[in-house]
Amino acid sequence: MIRWTWVFLDRPADRFDAAFDFWSAVTGTRLSERRGEHGEFATLIPADGDAYLRAQAVGGPGGAHPDFDVDDLAAARRHAHALGAVTVADHDTWSQLRSPHGQSFCLTTDDGRRIPSPVAGPGGELSRLDQLSVDIAPGVYDREVTFWAALTGWELQPAAEPEFVRLLPPSGLPFRMLLQRLGEDRPGGAHPDIACTDIEAVASWHEKHGARRVSRGAHWIVMNDPTGGVYCLTPRDPRTGRLPE
Incomplete structure (x- = not known):
């Protein structure tokens, strides 16, 4: 079961600050402290409701991808594999996969409850x-x-x-x-x-x-x-x- 969803905005690492100065302004959010081994991840925190937008610094031009929070990560991985998805990386609390024809997505174990206001x-x-x-x-x-x-x-x-x-x-x-x-x-x-x-x-x-x-x-x-x-x-x-x- 999918219990919450995230949009990851993937932007070039060398222009991360410019990208998320913009996205913070137009979504009414503030950027969290950066995390990850190379400081490549952050969350756009809304004024109300629960976060559902995240930032990622990448080596190429970037794009976007969805993350799906699930109740049972192992079962969700098996389901995705049965449908033709391919695992890129597995971790304790999340997995990166690709659809049968290459679109990146992640299965995660975070959670959210309330959609932020416009x-x-x-x-x-x-x-x-x-x-x-x-x-x-x-x-x-x-x-x-x-x-x-x-x-x-x-x-x-x-x-x-x-x-x-x-x-x-x-x-x-x-x-x-x-x-x-x-x-x-x-x-x-x-x-x-x-x-x-x-x-x-x-x-x-x-x-x-x-x-x-x-x-x-x-x-x-x-x-x-x-x-x-x-x-x-x-x-x-x-x-x-x-x-x-």
């Missing part, structure tokens, strides 16, 4: 990081959708656009997953999405903290953070997760 921007606009998008090559898309649905046990729901499906968690977990079929067979990855009451106002606020706009989609704005990390702003209500009428 953060207010300078004009009162609300936003919250509420979704992790996994980008998947078309040749392996169906297999990966099957894997993630079986791994999580979450509800699989079609989206309005044919290249997306959603994985909706039970009530009380802090983010959902969006599985996106890429337009070509190339390596995938993952990036966070932020729900906004006013995406234009939130984009302008983020730009003042060093982000830049990359492109506009049907209902979203693709952004780069100050280190080039990709994320999207969406018009979902950050309080309910629903799109406006």
Whole structure:
């Protein structure tokens, strides 16, 4: 059983401070003391509720990955392996794995209880990081959708656009997953999405903290953070997760 979930924001080690000055500002969090053998990990601590965002310094350009807190780590590992996942590293309280086609994720034994409130921007606009998008090559898309649905046990729901499906968690977990079929067979990855009451106002606020706009989609704005990390702003209500009428 998945009892809590985390989004790990993986950013280049040599630009860690710039990355998380930005992410702390736009998520209304403060960065914990760094930990790990090389100081590569930290947690973004919210003003209320329980943390669900973490920072990791990495050697390459970075990206994002999910962590799933589970009741029984050994059983969760066996379940993941039976679905085709491969273990990268095992530890006493967590394991790093990869999906059948390479997306990193971890099984952990931490815990959380309460989703933090949305953060207010300078004009009162609300936003919250509420979704992790996994980008998947078309040749392996169906297999990966099957894997993630079986791994999580979450509800699989079609989206309005044919290249997306959603994985909706039970009530009380802090983010959902969006599985996106890429337009070509190339390596995938993952990036966070932020729900906004006013995406234009939130984009302008983020730009003042060093982000830049990359492109506009049907209902979203693709952004780069100050280190080039990709994320999207969406018009979902950050309080309910629903799109406006």
